[in-house]
Amino acid sequence: MSFPYSTLMVQGTTSDAGKSTIVAALCRLLKRRGVRVAPFKPQNMALNSAVTTDGGEIGRAQALQAIAAGVAPHTDMNPVLLKPSSDIGAQVIIHGKVRAEMNARDYHQYKTIAMQAVLESHQRLLAQYDNVVVEGAGSPAEINLRDRDIANMGFAEKVDCPVILVADIDRGGVFAHIVGTLSCLSESERARTIGFVINRFRGDIKLLEPGLEWLEQQTGKPVLAVLPYLHGLFLDAEDAVQPVQASRGAFRVVVPSLPRMSNHTDFDALRAHPDVDLHFVRQGEPIPAADLIILPGSKNTRGDLDWLRAQGWPEQIARHLRYGGKVIGVCGGFQMLGHSVTDPLGIEGKPGTSPALGLLDMNTEMTADKRLVQVQGVCAFDEDKASVSGYEIHMGTSTGGALDTPAFIIDGRPEGARSADGQILGTYLHGLFDTPRASSALLHWAGLHTQNTVDTSVLREASLDRIADAAQPLLDALLTLRGKEVSV
Secondary structure (H helix, E strand, O other), X not given: OOOOOOEXXXXXXXXXXXHHHHHHHHHHHHHHOOOOEEEEOOEEEOOOEEEOOOOOEEEHHHHHHHHHHOOOOOHHHOOEEEEEOXXXXXXXXXXXXXXXXXXXXXXXHHHHHHHHHHHHHHHHHHHHOOEEEEEOOOOOOOHHHOOOOOOOHHHHHHHOOOEEEEEEHHHOOHHHHHHHHHHOOOHHHHHHEEEEEXXXXXXXXXXXXXXXXXXXXXXXXXXXXXXXXXXXOOOOOOOOOOOOOOOOOOEEEEEEOOOOEEOHHXXXXXXXXXXXXXXXXXOOOOOOOOOEEEEOEEOOHHHHHHHHHHXXXXXXXXXXXXXXXXXXXXXXXXXXXXXXXXEOOOOOOOOEEEEOOOOOOOEEEEEXXXXXXXXXXXXXXXXXXXXXXXXXXXXEEXXXXXHHOOOEEEOOEEEOEEOOOOOEEEEOEEOOOOOHHHHHHHHHHHOOOOOOOOOHHHHHHHHHHHHHXXXXXXXXXXXXXXXXXXXX
Protein backbone atom coordinates (compact mmCIF):
# COMPACT_ATOMS: atom_id res chain seq x y z
CA MET A 1 0.00 0.00 0.00
CA SER A 2 1.36 3.41 -0.96
CA PHE A 3 1.39 6.31 1.46
CA PRO A 4 -1.78 8.34 0.80
CA TYR A 5 -0.37 11.81 1.42
CA SER A 6 1.82 13.42 -1.22
CA THR A 7 2.64 16.03 1.44
CA LEU A 8 2.05 15.55 5.17
CA MET A 9 2.98 18.18 7.75
CA VAL A 10 3.99 17.54 11.37
CA GLN A 11 3.40 20.51 13.66
CA GLY A 12 3.85 20.77 17.42
CA THR A 13 2.03 22.43 20.28
CA THR A 14 5.40 23.69 21.56
CA SER A 15 9.03 23.82 20.54
CA ASP A 16 10.82 20.53 21.19
CA ALA A 17 7.58 18.55 21.17
CA GLY A 18 9.25 15.94 18.99
CA LYS A 19 8.50 17.17 15.46
CA SER A 20 12.01 16.55 14.14
CA THR A 21 12.12 13.03 15.56
CA ILE A 22 8.69 12.07 14.25
CA VAL A 23 9.49 13.33 10.75
CA ALA A 24 12.71 11.31 10.83
CA ALA A 25 10.81 8.24 12.04
CA LEU A 26 8.20 8.52 9.27
CA CYS A 27 10.95 8.99 6.68
CA ARG A 28 12.68 5.81 7.88
CA LEU A 29 9.40 3.84 7.96
CA LEU A 30 8.49 4.93 4.43
CA LYS A 31 11.99 4.14 3.20
CA ARG A 32 11.53 0.61 4.56
CA ARG A 33 8.38 0.29 2.43
CA GLY A 34 10.29 1.31 -0.69
CA VAL A 35 8.74 4.77 -0.85
CA ARG A 36 10.85 7.59 -2.25
CA VAL A 37 10.40 10.15 0.51
CA ALA A 38 12.04 13.48 1.30
CA PRO A 39 11.99 15.59 4.47
CA PHE A 40 11.18 19.27 4.29
CA LYS A 41 11.21 22.20 6.69
CA PRO A 42 10.12 25.50 5.14
CA GLN A 43 11.84 27.68 7.71
CA ASN A 44 14.31 26.66 10.38
CA MET A 45 15.95 28.80 13.04
CA ALA A 46 19.02 26.97 14.28
CA LEU A 47 22.75 27.33 14.79
CA ASN A 48 23.39 23.65 14.10
CA SER A 49 23.68 23.25 10.34
CA ALA A 50 25.05 20.86 7.75
CA VAL A 51 26.70 21.23 4.35
CA THR A 52 24.75 19.62 1.51
CA THR A 53 25.96 17.77 -1.55
CA ASP A 54 24.96 20.75 -3.71
CA GLY A 55 27.27 23.04 -1.72
CA GLY A 56 24.69 24.77 0.45
CA GLU A 57 23.67 24.90 4.09
CA ILE A 58 20.59 23.48 5.83
CA GLY A 59 19.47 22.77 9.36
CA ARG A 60 21.11 19.80 11.02
CA ALA A 61 17.75 18.18 11.71
CA GLN A 62 16.88 18.06 8.01
CA ALA A 63 20.23 16.43 7.23
CA LEU A 64 19.39 13.78 9.84
CA GLN A 65 15.95 13.27 8.30
CA ALA A 66 17.54 12.86 4.89
CA ILE A 67 19.75 10.11 6.32
CA ALA A 68 16.60 8.48 7.70
CA ALA A 69 15.03 8.64 4.25
CA GLY A 70 18.15 7.22 2.62
CA VAL A 71 18.70 10.26 0.40
CA ALA A 72 21.43 12.90 0.14
CA PRO A 73 20.75 16.14 2.04
CA HIS A 74 19.83 18.96 -0.35
CA THR A 75 19.17 22.66 0.10
CA ASP A 76 15.57 22.20 -1.09
CA MET A 77 14.89 20.27 2.12
CA ASN A 78 15.30 23.48 4.16
CA PRO A 79 14.98 26.47 1.82
CA VAL A 80 14.99 29.11 4.58
CA LEU A 81 17.50 28.89 7.42
CA LEU A 82 17.86 31.60 10.05
CA LYS A 83 21.06 31.65 12.10
CA PRO A 84 20.71 34.08 15.04
CA SER A 85 23.66 36.40 15.55
CA SER A 86 21.99 38.44 18.31
CA ASP A 87 18.73 38.54 20.25
CA ILE A 88 17.05 40.56 17.49
CA GLY A 89 19.01 39.70 14.33
CA ALA A 90 19.90 36.69 12.23
CA GLN A 91 21.73 35.66 9.10
CA VAL A 92 19.12 34.76 6.48
CA ILE A 93 20.04 31.82 4.27
CA ILE A 94 17.92 31.11 1.20
CA HIS A 95 18.41 27.92 -0.80
CA GLY A 96 21.62 27.23 1.08
CA LYS A 97 23.31 30.60 0.50
CA VAL A 98 23.57 33.70 2.67
CA ARG A 99 21.12 36.33 1.48
CA ALA A 100 21.44 39.03 4.16
CA GLU A 101 21.72 39.88 7.83
CA MET A 102 18.31 41.10 9.06
CA ASN A 103 16.64 42.14 12.25
CA ALA A 104 13.36 40.49 13.20
CA ARG A 105 11.17 43.30 11.90
CA ASP A 106 12.86 43.44 8.49
CA TYR A 107 12.69 39.67 8.12
CA HIS A 108 8.98 39.69 8.90
CA GLN A 109 8.49 41.95 5.88
CA TYR A 110 10.82 39.73 3.82
CA LYS A 111 8.69 36.62 4.42
CA THR A 112 6.62 37.14 1.29
CA ILE A 113 9.82 36.74 -0.74
CA ALA A 114 10.96 33.83 1.42
CA MET A 115 7.65 32.06 0.83
CA GLN A 116 8.36 31.97 -2.90
CA ALA A 117 11.65 30.17 -2.19
CA VAL A 118 9.77 27.74 0.06
CA LEU A 119 7.16 26.94 -2.57
CA GLU A 120 9.79 26.51 -5.29
CA SER A 121 11.70 23.98 -3.19
CA HIS A 122 8.53 22.12 -2.26
CA GLN A 123 7.53 21.78 -5.90
CA ARG A 124 10.97 20.50 -6.86
CA LEU A 125 10.82 17.86 -4.12
CA LEU A 126 7.34 16.75 -5.23
CA ALA A 127 8.69 16.30 -8.75
CA GLN A 128 11.49 14.03 -7.51
CA TYR A 129 9.88 12.05 -4.68
CA ASP A 130 6.69 10.11 -4.04
CA ASN A 131 6.04 11.82 -0.72
CA VAL A 132 7.26 14.80 1.28
CA VAL A 133 7.09 14.84 5.09
CA VAL A 134 7.17 18.39 6.40
CA GLU A 135 8.29 19.66 9.79
CA GLY A 136 6.76 22.80 11.23
CA ALA A 137 8.60 25.26 13.47
CA GLY A 138 7.71 26.16 17.04
CA SER A 139 3.93 26.19 17.33
CA PRO A 140 1.09 27.24 14.99
CA ALA A 141 -0.55 28.93 18.00
CA GLU A 142 1.96 31.81 18.05
CA ILE A 143 -0.60 34.46 17.19
CA ASN A 144 1.95 37.27 16.86
CA LEU A 145 3.64 35.38 14.00
CA ARG A 146 0.51 34.35 12.09
CA ASP A 147 0.73 37.21 9.61
CA ARG A 148 2.90 36.10 6.66
CA ASP A 149 3.57 32.76 8.33
CA ILE A 150 5.68 30.43 6.18
CA ALA A 151 6.68 27.90 8.84
CA ASN A 152 3.41 26.31 9.99
CA MET A 153 -0.21 26.75 8.94
CA GLY A 154 0.71 29.49 6.47
CA PHE A 155 2.59 26.88 4.45
CA ALA A 156 -0.02 24.15 5.02
CA GLU A 157 -2.79 26.42 3.78
CA LYS A 158 -0.76 27.48 0.75
CA VAL A 159 -0.07 23.92 -0.44
CA ASP A 160 -3.33 22.47 0.97
CA CYS A 161 -1.79 19.61 2.94
CA PRO A 162 -3.03 17.72 6.01
CA VAL A 163 -1.42 18.32 9.40
CA ILE A 164 -0.83 16.14 12.44
CA LEU A 165 -0.29 17.88 15.78
CA VAL A 166 2.32 16.58 18.23
CA ALA A 167 2.33 17.28 21.97
CA ASP A 168 4.91 16.30 24.59
CA ILE A 169 3.21 14.68 27.59
CA ASP A 170 6.46 14.67 29.56
CA ARG A 171 6.16 18.47 29.91
CA GLY A 172 2.75 18.17 31.58
CA GLY A 173 -0.52 19.78 30.50
CA VAL A 174 -0.71 17.80 27.28
CA PHE A 175 -4.50 18.06 26.88
CA ALA A 176 -4.47 21.80 27.50
CA HIS A 177 -1.66 22.15 24.94
CA ILE A 178 -3.69 20.38 22.27
CA VAL A 179 -7.08 21.96 22.95
CA GLY A 180 -5.51 25.38 23.45
CA THR A 181 -3.59 25.15 20.18
CA LEU A 182 -6.71 24.16 18.25
CA SER A 183 -8.60 27.11 19.74
CA CYS A 184 -5.98 29.49 18.30
CA LEU A 185 -6.40 28.15 14.76
CA SER A 186 -8.77 29.32 12.07
CA GLU A 187 -11.64 27.11 10.96
CA SER A 188 -9.80 25.92 7.85
CA GLU A 189 -6.63 25.23 9.86
CA ARG A 190 -8.56 23.14 12.38
CA ALA A 191 -10.18 21.25 9.50
CA ARG A 192 -6.82 20.25 7.99
CA THR A 193 -5.57 18.97 11.38
CA ILE A 194 -6.33 15.26 10.95
CA GLY A 195 -5.23 13.99 14.35
CA PHE A 196 -2.87 14.11 17.30
CA VAL A 197 0.28 12.39 18.46
CA ILE A 198 1.11 12.29 22.16
CA ASN A 199 4.84 11.97 22.48
CA ARG A 200 7.26 10.85 25.23
CA PHE A 201 4.77 8.85 27.27
CA ARG A 202 5.95 6.66 30.12
CA GLY A 203 3.70 4.74 32.44
CA ASP A 204 0.54 2.64 32.23
CA ILE A 205 -1.39 3.43 29.06
CA LYS A 206 -4.62 2.36 30.79
CA LEU A 207 -4.37 5.39 33.06
CA LEU A 208 -4.13 7.64 30.01
CA GLU A 209 -7.08 6.21 28.10
CA PRO A 210 -9.83 8.27 29.81
CA GLY A 211 -7.97 11.40 28.82
CA LEU A 212 -7.63 10.20 25.23
CA GLU A 213 -11.36 9.52 25.05
CA TRP A 214 -12.13 13.00 26.45
CA LEU A 215 -9.77 14.63 23.95
CA GLU A 216 -11.37 12.88 20.99
CA GLN A 217 -14.87 13.83 22.22
CA GLN A 218 -13.86 17.47 22.75
CA THR A 219 -12.15 17.90 19.39
CA GLY A 220 -13.79 15.32 17.15
CA LYS A 221 -10.32 14.25 16.02
CA PRO A 222 -8.46 10.99 16.67
CA VAL A 223 -5.37 10.41 18.76
CA LEU A 224 -3.30 8.70 16.07
CA ALA A 225 -0.60 7.35 18.37
CA VAL A 226 0.89 7.53 21.84
CA LEU A 227 4.65 7.24 21.42
CA PRO A 228 6.97 6.12 24.22
CA TYR A 229 9.77 8.04 25.90
CA LEU A 230 12.94 6.54 24.41
CA HIS A 231 16.12 6.85 26.44
CA GLY A 232 19.67 6.85 25.10
CA LEU A 233 18.99 8.06 21.57
CA PHE A 234 21.92 9.33 19.52
CA LEU A 235 20.37 11.89 17.19
CA ASP A 236 21.67 15.25 15.98
CA ALA A 237 20.08 18.05 17.98
CA GLU A 238 18.35 20.78 15.99
CA ASP A 239 19.74 23.54 18.19
CA ALA A 240 19.55 23.36 21.99
CA VAL A 241 22.30 21.58 23.90
CA GLN A 242 20.92 18.31 25.17
CA PRO A 243 21.52 17.36 28.82
CA VAL A 244 24.73 15.41 29.21
CA GLN A 245 24.61 12.11 31.06
CA ALA A 246 26.32 11.74 34.41
CA SER A 247 30.08 11.32 34.39
CA ARG A 248 31.06 8.16 32.54
CA GLY A 249 34.80 8.44 32.10
CA ALA A 250 37.85 9.77 33.84
CA PHE A 251 38.97 12.03 30.96
CA ARG A 252 37.22 15.37 31.38
CA VAL A 253 36.43 17.58 28.39
CA VAL A 254 35.01 21.04 29.08
CA VAL A 255 33.21 23.23 26.52
CA PRO A 256 31.95 26.77 27.20
CA SER A 257 28.27 27.04 26.28
CA LEU A 258 28.66 30.23 24.24
CA PRO A 259 25.54 32.38 23.75
CA ARG A 260 25.89 31.98 19.95
CA MET A 261 27.48 28.54 19.96
CA SER A 262 27.06 26.79 16.61
CA ASN A 263 27.31 23.15 15.60
CA HIS A 264 27.73 21.76 19.09
CA THR A 265 26.91 18.45 17.43
CA ASP A 266 30.68 18.36 16.82
CA PHE A 267 30.94 16.94 20.35
CA ASP A 268 28.23 14.26 20.19
CA ALA A 269 30.89 11.59 19.66
CA LEU A 270 32.58 12.71 22.88
CA ARG A 271 29.24 12.64 24.67
CA ALA A 272 28.91 8.97 23.71
CA HIS A 273 32.53 7.97 24.47
CA PRO A 274 32.77 5.64 27.49
CA ASP A 275 36.08 7.13 28.64
CA VAL A 276 35.08 10.79 28.34
CA ASP A 277 33.24 13.05 30.78
CA LEU A 278 31.91 15.89 28.59
CA HIS A 279 30.72 19.00 30.39
CA PHE A 280 29.18 22.17 28.90
CA VAL A 281 29.77 25.16 31.18
CA ARG A 282 26.96 27.70 31.19
CA GLN A 283 26.90 31.31 32.28
CA GLY A 284 27.63 31.75 35.97
CA GLU A 285 28.82 28.18 36.49
CA PRO A 286 32.29 27.53 37.89
CA ILE A 287 34.83 26.33 35.34
CA PRO A 288 35.94 22.86 36.44
CA ALA A 289 39.40 21.36 36.10
CA ALA A 290 39.77 19.50 32.81
CA ASP A 291 42.12 17.49 30.65
CA LEU A 292 40.90 19.19 27.48
CA ILE A 293 39.15 22.51 26.85
CA ILE A 294 37.38 22.90 23.51
CA LEU A 295 36.26 26.29 22.23
CA PRO A 296 33.29 25.59 19.93
CA GLY A 297 32.01 27.28 16.81
CA SER A 298 30.24 30.62 17.11
CA LYS A 299 27.82 32.66 15.02
CA ASN A 300 29.18 35.83 16.66
CA THR A 301 32.86 35.33 17.39
CA ARG A 302 33.58 38.80 18.76
CA GLY A 303 30.44 38.82 20.91
CA ASP A 304 31.23 35.40 22.32
CA LEU A 305 34.81 36.52 23.03
CA ASP A 306 33.33 39.26 25.22
CA TRP A 307 31.22 36.62 26.98
CA LEU A 308 34.28 34.44 27.60
CA ARG A 309 36.07 37.36 29.20
CA ALA A 310 33.08 38.21 31.39
CA GLN A 311 33.01 34.60 32.63
CA GLY A 312 36.75 34.52 33.39
CA TRP A 313 37.66 31.95 30.75
CA PRO A 314 40.94 33.54 29.52
CA GLU A 315 42.48 33.29 32.97
CA GLN A 316 41.21 29.76 33.43
CA ILE A 317 42.56 28.69 30.03
CA ALA A 318 45.96 30.18 30.87
CA ARG A 319 45.97 28.29 34.17
CA HIS A 320 44.87 25.10 32.37
CA LEU A 321 47.79 25.42 29.92
CA ARG A 322 50.32 26.09 32.73
CA TYR A 323 49.33 22.79 34.27
CA GLY A 324 49.87 20.96 30.98
CA GLY A 325 46.28 20.80 29.70
CA LYS A 326 45.33 20.84 26.02
CA VAL A 327 43.10 23.25 24.10
CA ILE A 328 41.24 22.77 20.80
CA GLY A 329 39.47 25.58 18.95
CA VAL A 330 36.89 24.70 16.30
CA CYS A 331 35.82 27.24 13.65
CA GLY A 332 34.85 30.35 15.63
CA GLY A 333 36.72 28.85 18.57
CA PHE A 334 39.78 28.59 16.31
CA GLN A 335 39.46 32.28 15.43
CA MET A 336 39.35 33.12 19.14
CA LEU A 337 42.78 31.55 19.66
CA GLY A 338 44.60 34.19 17.59
CA HIS A 339 45.63 37.76 18.34
CA SER A 340 42.57 39.54 16.94
CA VAL A 341 39.26 39.18 15.10
CA THR A 342 38.38 42.02 12.73
CA ASP A 343 34.94 42.54 11.19
CA PRO A 344 35.27 45.58 8.88
CA LEU A 345 31.95 44.98 7.12
CA GLY A 346 29.90 44.29 10.24
CA ILE A 347 29.19 40.70 9.13
CA GLU A 348 28.38 39.49 12.65
CA GLY A 349 27.65 42.78 14.42
CA LYS A 350 29.07 46.27 14.63
CA PRO A 351 32.21 46.80 12.51
CA GLY A 352 35.42 46.78 14.48
CA THR A 353 38.30 44.74 15.86
CA SER A 354 38.37 42.70 19.04
CA PRO A 355 41.46 41.34 20.77
CA ALA A 356 41.40 37.55 20.86
CA LEU A 357 43.09 35.18 23.33
CA GLY A 358 46.59 35.51 21.83
CA LEU A 359 47.36 31.80 22.06
CA LEU A 360 48.21 31.30 18.36
CA ASP A 361 50.20 33.61 16.09
CA MET A 362 47.42 34.55 13.68
CA ASN A 363 44.73 37.14 12.99
CA THR A 364 41.27 36.71 11.48
CA GLU A 365 39.26 39.04 9.25
CA MET A 366 35.56 38.40 8.65
CA THR A 367 34.57 38.34 4.98
CA ALA A 368 31.24 38.37 3.18
CA ASP A 369 31.79 35.00 1.52
CA LYS A 370 30.94 31.85 3.45
CA ARG A 371 32.97 28.70 2.83
CA LEU A 372 30.68 25.65 2.55
CA VAL A 373 32.40 22.41 1.62
CA GLN A 374 32.62 18.76 2.62
CA VAL A 375 36.23 17.69 3.03
CA GLN A 376 38.49 14.76 3.83
CA GLY A 377 42.15 14.36 4.60
CA VAL A 378 44.57 13.25 7.30
CA CYS A 379 45.67 14.39 10.77
CA ALA A 380 49.00 16.19 10.43
CA PHE A 381 49.71 15.86 14.16
CA ASP A 382 49.37 12.06 14.09
CA GLU A 383 52.34 9.83 13.23
CA ASP A 384 50.04 7.34 11.52
CA LYS A 385 48.29 10.14 9.59
CA ALA A 386 44.80 9.06 10.70
CA SER A 387 42.11 9.82 8.15
CA VAL A 388 39.54 12.53 8.89
CA SER A 389 36.41 13.77 7.16
CA GLY A 390 34.01 16.57 7.93
CA TYR A 391 32.85 19.91 6.62
CA GLU A 392 33.77 23.58 6.67
CA ILE A 393 31.09 26.18 7.24
CA HIS A 394 32.54 29.56 8.15
CA MET A 395 33.02 33.18 7.28
CA GLY A 396 36.42 34.79 7.76
CA THR A 397 40.04 34.21 6.76
CA SER A 398 42.89 33.56 9.18
CA THR A 399 46.52 34.42 8.44
CA GLY A 400 49.74 34.21 10.41
CA GLY A 401 52.77 32.14 11.31
CA ALA A 402 50.75 29.61 13.32
CA LEU A 403 49.29 28.26 10.07
CA ASP A 404 52.75 27.06 9.04
CA THR A 405 52.23 24.15 11.45
CA PRO A 406 48.85 22.77 10.32
CA ALA A 407 46.54 20.51 12.27
CA PHE A 408 45.30 18.63 9.19
CA ILE A 409 46.10 18.12 5.54
CA ILE A 410 42.77 18.51 3.77
CA ASP A 411 42.47 17.65 0.09
CA GLY A 412 46.23 18.16 -0.21
CA ARG A 413 46.36 21.57 1.47
CA PRO A 414 47.39 22.53 5.03
CA GLU A 415 44.51 23.36 7.34
CA GLY A 416 44.36 24.71 10.88
CA ALA A 417 47.26 25.33 13.22
CA ARG A 418 49.21 23.94 16.18
CA SER A 419 51.23 25.74 18.82
CA ALA A 420 54.99 25.17 19.09
CA ASP A 421 54.62 23.55 22.52
CA GLY A 422 52.04 21.06 21.21
CA GLN A 423 49.32 22.10 23.67
CA ILE A 424 46.99 24.02 21.35
CA LEU A 425 45.26 22.94 18.14
CA GLY A 426 42.89 24.94 15.99
CA THR A 427 40.83 24.05 12.92
CA TYR A 428 37.94 25.20 10.76
CA LEU A 429 36.88 21.57 10.36
CA HIS A 430 33.53 20.53 11.83
CA GLY A 431 32.75 16.88 12.56
CA LEU A 432 36.36 16.11 13.41
CA PHE A 433 35.37 13.67 16.19
CA ASP A 434 32.89 11.77 13.99
CA THR A 435 35.60 9.82 12.19
CA PRO A 436 36.68 7.07 14.64
CA ARG A 437 40.37 7.13 13.64
CA ALA A 438 40.59 10.92 13.78
CA SER A 439 38.73 11.03 17.09
CA SER A 440 41.12 8.49 18.59
CA ALA A 441 44.12 10.45 17.29
CA LEU A 442 42.79 13.73 18.71
CA LEU A 443 42.04 12.21 22.10
CA HIS A 444 45.46 10.56 22.15
CA TRP A 445 47.02 13.95 21.36
CA ALA A 446 45.02 15.41 24.25
CA GLY A 447 46.23 12.74 26.66
CA LEU A 448 43.61 9.96 26.59
CA HIS A 449 45.12 6.56 25.86
CA THR A 450 42.35 4.07 25.21
CA GLN A 451 41.37 1.40 22.72
CA ASN A 452 37.68 2.41 22.88
CA THR A 453 36.21 4.18 19.85
CA VAL A 454 32.82 5.59 18.92
CA ASP A 455 31.32 5.32 15.44
CA THR A 456 28.66 8.02 15.27
CA SER A 457 27.16 6.73 12.02
CA VAL A 458 26.45 3.33 13.59
CA LEU A 459 24.90 4.94 16.69
CA ARG A 460 22.81 7.27 14.56
CA GLU A 461 21.47 4.45 12.35
CA ALA A 462 20.55 2.35 15.39
CA SER A 463 18.66 5.29 16.91
CA LEU A 464 16.81 6.00 13.66
CA ASP A 465 15.68 2.39 13.58
CA ARG A 466 14.55 2.62 17.22
CA ILE A 467 12.41 5.68 16.67
CA ALA A 468 10.98 4.17 13.49
CA ASP A 469 10.02 0.96 15.30
CA ALA A 470 8.34 3.01 18.03
CA ALA A 471 6.46 5.12 15.47
CA GLN A 472 5.02 2.17 13.53
CA PRO A 473 1.58 2.63 15.21
CA LEU A 474 1.51 6.19 13.87
CA LEU A 475 2.15 5.05 10.31
CA ASP A 476 -0.49 2.32 10.69
CA ALA A 477 -3.01 4.90 11.91
CA LEU A 478 -2.23 7.24 9.02
CA LEU A 479 -2.74 4.43 6.55
CA THR A 480 -6.17 3.65 8.05
CA LEU A 481 -7.22 7.22 7.28
CA ARG A 482 -6.73 6.53 3.59
CA GLY A 483 -9.68 7.93 1.70
CA LYS A 484 -11.10 9.58 4.82
CA GLU A 485 -8.89 12.59 5.54
CA VAL A 486 -6.58 12.78 2.56
CA SER A 487 -8.46 15.65 0.96
CA VAL A 488 -8.73 18.75 3.12
